[in-house]
Amino acid sequence: MRFSAVAATLFATASLVAGAKNRLEKRDAITFSSTPSSFTSCQNSTISWEAVNEPYMIVIYCPDGGLWGQITQNDTSYDWTSLAADGKQVGMQLYDSQGNTASVDPVPAVAGSDTSCVVCPSYLGVDSC
Secondary structure, eight states, rough: OOHHHHHHHHHHHHHHHHHHHHHHHHHHOEEEOOOOSSEEOOEEEEEEOOOOOOOOOEEEEETTTTTTEEEEEEEEHHHHHHHHOTTEEEEEEEOOOOOOEEEEEEEEEOOOOOOOOOOEEEEEEOOOO
């Protein structure tokens, strides 16, 4: 009788562990696969990532405060025209539909030959320049 109780407990524990493992495997990782080392004002740069749980939301922000963009899409790359002024830092945060996240360290913005598109990052209508 004692052996049966121990065996039943071990079986139940193994089943719980296997179930938890299966749930974790369903939440696939999300990672950036290509990001620029800097952003040139008013020029396009491609940001790409590896993930399987669409849609994805990429947030492009200034670590000093404010957002330049928040985009939701099913593609695993995004071409961003840099709105950041020379000297600003640009951060990126990525989310998928399962709650997985990825981020990269902020990279600098550098001046280009065209600065006509440069804007202050903002949040809830408040600019943070």
